[in-house]
Amino acid sequence: MPGVSSDSARGALVPLSPESPAAAVYPLRHGLKSPISRLSISWSRGNSLRVSVFAAPSSDGSVNDGDGGKVVEVKLGGGDGEISEAHWRRIAYGSVSPFALLQSRKNAVFSLSKFSMNSSPYDGDWWDYIMEYSKDINALLVNQKSASVPVLDDPKSVITKGEEPTSLKAAWELLEMFYAEKPSHSWLPERLVDWLADYDSLFSGTHPTVHSKLVDFQKELVNLQVVEDDPKYWEVMSSALAVGWLNIVVKMLRLHGSYRLDQLSNRETENGLVEAVAVLISKMPRMRLEHEAGKLGECYKAKPDFVKAWEKWRGQINKLDSSAFWFQCAHQQTREGLRSMLQIMLGNANSLCSATYNWIELYISHFLYMRPLTVGLESMYSLAQKSIQLKPMASAHRLMGLIIGILGENTEVVLAECLKGFGPWMVAHAIELLTAGSDHAEMLLHEERQNLGGISIEELHRLVYAQVLSSFPLTWQIAPIYLISCMKHGMVLLQRLLSKQPVQDNQLLLKSIEICRLYELHSVTSNIMKIAGVHHWKHGRKGSGVFWLQQARDEYRLNRIALQLFDSVGKTISDESFKQWEGLIQLLGSDSKTAGGLEFLHKYRDFKKSLRQIHDGKATDSARQAVESLISLMKNPSTPQRFWLPLLYDSLKLLNWKERPLLNVSQTNLLLNKLQELSMARLRPDFIESELPPQALNSVRLALGTNLGRAILEE
Amino acid sequence: MAFAESQNPLRVHRIPQSRYIDAVRWLSPVSPSDRFAAIAYFDADTNSPSIEIAYVDPNPQSSSPTLTPQSSWTSPSRISSLKTAHSTPQPLLAAATFSGSLHILASDLINGGVMESEATVSELGFHSGPVSAVDLREGGTECVSVGEDGRVNLVSFVGDSSKLSYRRIFDANGLVGYTAVKWASPSEFATGGYGFGIQWWDQRTSGGPVLQFKGNWCQGKTSGIVHSIDIHPSRKHTCLAGGSSGTVFAWDRRAAQQPIVLSGAGTGEAPNSLLSESEVWEVQYDRYTRRSNISNISSTRILPVMICSEDGILAVIEQGKQFLKHNYYELDRTIAKVETYIKRSHC
Secondary structure: OOOEOOOOOOOEEOOOOOOOOOOOOEEOOOOOOOOEEEEEEEEOOOOEEEEEEEEOOOOOOOOOOOOOEEEEEEEOOOOOOOOOHHHHHHHHHHOHHHHHHHHHHHHHHHHHHHHOOOOOOOOOOHHHHHHHHHHHHHHHOOOOOOOOOOOOOOOOOOOOOOOOOOHHHHHHHHHHHHHHOHHHHHHHHHHHHHHHHHHHHHHHHOOOOHHHHHHHHHHHHOOOOOHHHOHHHHHHHHHHHHOOOHHHHHHHHOOOHHHOHHHHOOOHHHHHHHHHHHHHHHOOEEEOOOOOOOOOOEEEOOHHHHHHHHHHHHHHHHHHHOOOHHHHOOOHHHHHHHHHHHHHHHOOHHHHHHHOOOHHHHHHHHHHHOOOOOOOHHHHHHHHHHHHHHOOOOOOOHHHHHHHHHHOOOHHHHHHHHHHHHHHHHHHHHHHHHOOOOHHHHHHHHOOEHHHOOEOHHHHHHHHHHHHHHOOOOOHHHHHHHHOOOOOOHHHHHHHHHHHOOOOOHHHHHHHHHHHHHOOOHHHHHHHHHHHHHHHHHOOOHHHHHHHHHHOOOHHHHHHHHHHHHHHHHHHOOOOOHHHHHHHHHHHOOOHHHHHHHHHHHHHHHHHHHHHHHHHOOHHHHHHHHHHHHHHHHHOOOOOHHHHHHHHHHOHHHHOOOOOOOOOHHHHHHHHHHHHHHHHHOOOOOOOOOOOOOOHHHHHHHHHHHHHHHHHHHO | OEEEEOOOOOOOOOOOOOOEEEEEEEEEEEEOOEEEEEEEEEEOOOOEEEEEEEEEEOOOOOOOOEEEEEEEEEOOOOEEEEEEEOOOOOOEEEEEEOOOOEEEEEEEOOOOOEEEEEEEEOOOOOOOOOEEEEEEOOOOOEEEEEEOOOEEEEEEOOOOOOEOEEEEEEEOOOOOOEEEEEEOOOOEEEEEEEOOOEEEEEOOOOOOOOEEEOOOOOOOOOOOEEEEEEEEOOEEEEEEEEEHHHOEEEEEHHHOOOOEEEEOOOOOOOHHHOOOOOOEEEEEEOOOOOOOOHHHOOOOOOOOEEEEEOOOOEEEEOOOOOEEEEOOOOOOOOHHHHHHHHHHOOO
């Protein structure tokens, strides 16, 4: 048999294609002792495969422990390492309302723009809506297990640990800054600087980074007596300076030994130089709106102001670089370290290149010290290409691919990177940002494509995401939100999703019905109810079955099960079991339309009740009522023929009423006719004989005859 | 009738959980500051159901309260119904499962909330299929269980036998299914089921319910299921019920077959008397806000009622008011009410 290795006792599964280069073998522990005879594999919930292993029956026919079979669930894929499944679900649930809100706003904006031809749909509040959406989603991506923040500021702690960053959040922020904050494109380089400061550590896993070097140095710092003697101190500071982490650099500079009171007098010049560099760093002009409080650097919003300050600042650096004080500085490492930092600030390409560890860091350093006025994606893209050439990498981090795609203004690449790196959730939600301001992207993503079965890329990705949601029992109920936003196939898939839900669990059933109600899927509702009704009926819960079929107004099935019910009525509806039936008959209610053929049961109950009251001794009035019930039962076409004789036989007492005849001539005639009809029907082969004494028919006929005579006389 | 937001809105805290919450109940507090809750979880990833006792820390410093698990008990099947009896410091829990078993658990809140299974009924024939509801008699030693199979069982647990004995009070053979149950007195209880039916039982009377309520529902109204029943100790003549289509009604046993509809469609009143259109999972008399003046409310009036529904509405309904108070619960009032809310946002 293909797929099962010869060593079947261990039950190893081998991929079917032998030419696959990395054929992985995963042993399954099924615990069966006897050899496997059959194997069945099917999809279970979510990413799980259900492998059913059947053991061969033992040859001598004896039953041993470990015989039979086992079902093993195999979970495929470990998911995203940095985000737990529970966190993913929280993200999935949390993103529902921002998504739905944006869709309804989009629809409103769109329908409004139809009326006024000349206004673009995307102005006014549009950017606010997009930004609100993006911020809401971003807030969900905050890592739950954030590290504790120390209360006391440790002078020797150069990097503070905030929340643990995630690639997902980093990716979303990239998309947000490039697509949602469109009007502020000139601030993009500075936004990227901030972004790298937050997320540089993410690259540490696969590449050397400034952050990882800082973390390493931080560990050594505790044991260092004289920091300025350690070449790493200068190296790390240059690197941090290159990527613009000014606060860290200044803090580290102040750890320099020349600041110590006992050395201040001997190293006055040296200390002066260190402090001068520190001051220059903290005065660095930045072309940006504003800084977080406490961040070093001076912000300029207008380009001319910035250029003026920039020139002045560089002049000061040049002046310091060429000053004579360097010769008076005795400490060689300090002298060289500080001067190489000045080179970085002056934008020396070689210094920047050697101070950074990967192309993104180099890229950021170029923005900071060489081309702070870079504007426009085109020039940003070419600068990125240049950085990659200078610092080529064997493997690219998923965020790097995304950045290249964004800078290259290639929507398809961005989508592909989102999907590859971050999965269907990301794509389904990122498309909203991609299409926000770009007509080109909107056309590309909204165009209906033949090769996709007539749907757009946007719809495709929403459908894919909805499919993922539907396959997990904890998230299927939010899939409808995404499905209804799909114009072409959404509704059909929603109907299928709802019809597929199991009906055994009442809560799940009611949830499905609730969703149907929200989207006005009445036919699906009644289908689900029918399935539930038949399911309950089959499992002996007759009352529940009847209820659901009644709710579904399923006359056909109600009539079918009525026939089955009558069988048991004929046998069991005695006085003792009457209480059991009472509840069901109450459930059927008096509304005959929803009761189907079961209407008979209702009348039968009334008839039995009045008969019983006669026995209790409440004579004539009850007897009259019983006769009325009997006549209406016999007149009613829904009364099954096989009940005619038992009904009449039960009524013998009424027919032979002593005081006076209870039935008039026409009523008696009606019953006689029915009796005649019954006699004819008995000749047919499919007639079902009731379990009555053989003389029953004759005694009824006799009673009716007698009654007819008495009635004629009375009239 | 109309709805109005409460003048002083109460705060709702969300405590996201990574598992399904099938049921949640407060345990009676050991001291005013120490509050515990019993939560029935279902972990869909590992297919494992359990009941946990959690310490609820109101956490005044932080923005939201926290749940600290104290102890856990692994259930053989998902919990379909969970009830508690308010004895301190060792409250009893009755948990019924979808596989048709019933478990009596005892928790010691003073010694870290350790939970022990006292006794179990799981034999074949106790219920066929899931137990749909149980109720523990307050302070007593009896528990009543009902199912859609039409069985009504009375479980007594006296002494320390680990096997419980049960008595079949009634078996409707599936012709009627029961979905809710509530004790009214040491011998009487009420059950609810399909078609908004309510049955009144007296365990001294055998052979079926003493009284049945079907109600003269308005024409054309779709029927529904009773999910929850409550009976106020001081007004045993009235059964309060909540169920499908946002329906909340009361049945006064003295007034035969006419339901007193507090909320729901087809009541014949203005359509805005509909609080919610989805399933009302729990109804309970509001035992917190108006404790002092219950005696002032006429015995024909329905006391204020708390409800929670599938669409996440937690509300207090008052009969005969110009408006219905419609507000969110404070978490520490009754976690049970927040149950569905958490369920909706379980992640």
